[in-house]
Amino acid sequence: MTEFSKIPRNSGNKSGGYPVFSSGNFIINTLRMIYNFLSSVKLALGLLIVILVCCIAGVTIYRDKRAWELIFSTFWFNGILVLLVVNVAFCFFGRIWGRKVTLISFGMILFHLSFVAMLGGIIYNSLFYFHGLIRLTEGETLPNEHPQSYDVLNRGRLFDQSRLKGETTLIRMHTKYKVDGEDKMVAYEIAVGEGRARKQGIVYITQHLDYRGFRYYADREGYSLLITLHDRHRRELYGAHIPLQSFKQKDDKYLYATGTKDGPAPLAFPQDPQKPLFDLLVTYLPTPLKERAGDAVFQVWQHTMVPEEGTGPFAEGKAEIGGMVKAGNYHLSAKEVRYWVAMSVRYDPGQPIVLASLWVGLGGMIITFIGRMKRGSA
Amino acid sequence: MKTEHLLFWVAVGLYGLSACSYIFGLISKQDKLFSLGLYSALAGFIPHVLVIALRWMATGISPFITISESITFGMFSAVLIFLVFEFTNKKVRPLGVLVMPVAFVLMGWAGTLMKDAATQLAPALQSAWIWVHIIGAATGFGAVLTAAGIGLMYLLKEKNSGGIYGKLPDTQTLDNLAYRFVAGGFILYGLMIVSGAFWSNQVKGSYWAWDPVEVWSLISWLTYGIYLHLRITFGWRGKKLAWYSLIAMIAMIISYWGIPFTMETFHQGFRIEH
Numbered sequence: 001m002t003e004f005s006k007i008p009r010n011s012g013n014k015s016g017g018y019p020v021f022s023s024g025n026f027i028i029n030t031l032r033m034i035y036n037f038l039s040s041v042k043l044a045l046g047l048l049i050v051i052l053v054c055c056i057a058g059v060t061i062y063r064d065k066r067a068w069e070l071i072f073s074t075f076w077f078n079g080i081l082v083l084l085v086v087n088v089a090f091c092f093f094g095r096i097w098g099r100k101v102t103l104i105s106f107g108m109i110l111f112h113l114s115f116v117a118m119l120g121g122i123i124y125n126s127l128f129y130f131h132g133l134i135r136l137t138e139g140e141t142l143p144n145e146h147p148q149s150y151d152v153l154n155r156g157r158l159f160d161q162s163r164l165k166g167e168t169t170l171i172r173m174h175t176k177y178k179v180d181g182e183d184k185m186v187a188y189e190i191a192v193g194e195g196r197a198r199k200q201g202i203v204y205i206t207q208h209l210d211y212r213g214f215r216y217y218a219d220r221e222g223y224s225l226l227i228t229l230h231d232r233h234r235r236e237l238y239g240a241h242i243p244l245q246s247f248k249q250k251d252d253k254y255l256y257a258t259g260t261k262d263g264p265a266p267l268a269f270p271q272d273p274q275k276p277l278f279d280l281l282v283t284y285l286p287t288p289l290k291e292r293a294g295d296a297v298f299q300v301w302q303h304t305m306v307p308e309e310g311t312g313p314f315a316e317g318k319a320e321i322g323g324m325v326k327a328g329n330y331h332l333s334a335k336e337v338r339y340w341v342a343m344s345v346r347y348d349p350g351q352p353i354v355l356a357s358l359w360v361g362l363g364g365m366i367i368t369f370i371g372r373m374k375r376g377s378a
Numbered sequence: 379m380k381t382e383h384l385l386f387w388v389a390v391g392l393y394g395l396s397a398c399s400y401i402f403g404l405i406s407k408q409d410k411l412f413s414l415g416l417y418s419a420l421a422g423f424i425p426h427v428l429v430i431a432l433r434w435m436a437t438g439i440s441p442f443i444t445i446s447e448s449i450t451f452g453m454f455s456a457v458l459i460f461l462v463f464e465f466t467n468k469k470v471r472p473l474g475v476l477v478m479p480v481a482f483v484l485m486g487w488a489g490t491l492m493k494d495a496a497t498q499l500a501p502a503l504q505s506a507w508i509w510v511h512i513i514g515a516a517t518g519f520g521a522v523l524t525a526a527g528i529g530l531m532y533l534l535k536e537k538n539s540g541g542i543y544g545k546l547p548d549t550q551t552l553d554n555l556a557y558r559f560v561a562g563g564f565i566l567y568g569l570m571i572v573s574g575a576f577w578s579n580q581v582k583g584s585y586w587a588w589d590p591v592e593v594w595s596l597i598s599w600l601t602y603g604i605y606l607h608l609r610i611t612f613g614w615r616g617k618k619l620a621w622y623s624l625i626a627m628i629a630m631i632i633s634y635w636g637i638p639f640t641m642e643t644f645h646q647g648f649r650i651e652h
């Protein structure tokens with residue numbers, strides 16, 4: 001072992017008469033500047049105010065979707081949130097370091113720590129999450145791993161695709177569903193998984209189904225008609241379950257028809273991959289007397305690639321569910337009413353961290369408060 | 379007129395009397411009017427509680443959902459906190475001069491918006507979280523309203539002396555008191571946000587979606603978070619914070635009942651599209 005003689009402390013500014021090289025100072029100075037910037041209380045307050053202003057703008061000047069696009073989903077806004085947390089870490093823990101731990105400071109440490117943990121949870125989640133919107137008609141089964149099974153699909157960069165196993169089935173949708181006398185309106189009876197690990201359960205608004213961390217939530221539902229095509233002798237040639245859209249009318253009633261979310265529209269029938277014969281718009285008029293019954297209105301046009309303005313349908317008609325309407329050389333029928341449901345499927349491994357830190361943070365605030373009350377009354 | 383409406387307007391009337399007594403008491407520097415104000419507030423509180431109880435009993439549905447119900451419950455907790463504070467700590471007698479006019483005006487407004495009690499609760503609201511959420515919001519509001527009232531006392535005390543002002547605690551005490559109510563309100567708002575996040579997680583699977591109501595509650599929380607930092611890390615005291623708490627209180631009223639209730643959000647229950 002080599003022995004060094006001790007360098008005396010506080011030896012003054014002189015470095016024993018030798019010049020000091022300043023090559024490292026640039027880096028050190030820059031680091032110091034960054035540290036000073038990040039650990040400034042002024043920055044913290046400034047950021048809090050900026051976030052407050054953005055929030056106010058996001059619910060007044062811009063709203064809902066615009067606010068989401070222009071503010072809440074943007075890189076800069078989320079960057080500010082991250083900067084705030086980094087700032088909390090540097091500033092708060094820099095200041096509180098080495099202080100005596102009292103009830104007050106302990107609460108504050110918990111509170112600010114939970115803030116940092118929350119961000120950790122959010123970032124972790126953003127890397128590993130999976131969100132999909134799956135839409136199924138009663139009786140339908142879709143494979144979980146196929147992207148085509150989902151209307152909307154988002155996932156984190158590091159999401160492990162092999163986690164998606166098995167398939168999802170909508171067994172039946174129940175209306176007027178009650179739990180302990182509470183009206184839940186609708187409930188979806190579903191089965192998820194593969195083989196023996198298949199799990200069956202009921203999903204409604206305040207209850208989800210959990211399958212290996214994938215959670216199924218009720219989102220919305222609608223009608224689906226089984227439309228069949230028959231020849232002139234009424235022999236069945238073809239059939240398809242066609243989901244209908246629900247359009248809210250001025251009088252708050254709903255219109256159920258084929259189309260897109262923007263409005264009723266005809267669709268080619270029979271559907272892909274069959275060769276279409278005509279364009280078909282179906283409207284369903286449910287009866288309040290009986291479930292899954294009522295009338296269907298058919299409007300039939302020549303199949304055109306580009307719909308022409310002003311050309312009326314060549315056939316029109318209304319029939320009960322199960323009845324038939326004539327369309328040229330064919331007959332059409334709405335043979336059966338089913339429901340379709342859309343469920344949001346979520347896998348959020350970071351969520352427990354975030355939710356737990358919310359409680360820790362609240363606990364911290366309460367501890368600080370109690371501490372201050374005690375000191376105040378002492 | 380139904381009993382419920384009658385009781386409601388009796389409560390509003392008594393709160394109006396209370397508000398006037400406080401205001402004239404302050405102008406004419408008459409101590410006795412403060413007592414009248416306090417007792418008419420107490421008298422108005424009784425029909426106020428009865429209205430809530432009657433509505434609740436009528437249908438068995440917790441009556442805190444529509445805007446007028448929400449204001450009625452918010453004012454319930456504000457007046458309750460005010461009364462408890464006045465009867466246990468008899469030192470800040472003119473406090474009602476801010477609290478009671480606010481209670482009077484908002485209750486009057488709620489009265490004009492009153493609808494029949496709901497016969498069923500929207501499924502999305504059938505969650506235990508709603509309790510924590512509503513109580514956090516209402517008591518949080520009560521706490522920061524009291525803080526703003528104390529802030530007003532501070533400003534008055536600073537400008538005037540003698541008479542009724544001489545009986546007020548010194549400015550330092552008022553300042554500390556206001557701070558405690560803000561800190562308490564901040565925690566209760568925190569509870570409102572946390573329970574709201576859990577509730578949203580139960581129903582939608584996500585705890586935060588920047589939905590307007592969520593953002594509004596974040597605004598109230600940040601507003602008081604900034605107050606606390608101005609005080610603790612920047613050493614603000616007294617006058618500046620008293621003004622801050624008064625302005626923030628207006629922001630709170632707007633952010634609860636002014637705007638979010640006019641928007642179609644998650645909080646109004648779910649649309650069932652079939």
Ligand code: HEM
Pocket residue numbers: 040041043044045047048084085087088089091092095096108112365368369372561599600602603604606607610611
């Ligand atoms: C960049 C972010 C933040 C920084 C740098 C920061 C820093 C600090 C510091 C230095 C203290 C006082 C410790 C002391 O010197 O005694 C403090 C206290 C506190 N902070 Fe923060 N903070 C940040 C974010 C937040 C946020 C977002 C909130 C909530 C809105 C918050 C709420 C509080 C509370 C409630 C206290 C304690 C107040 C009391 O003693 O009653 N902080 N913070």
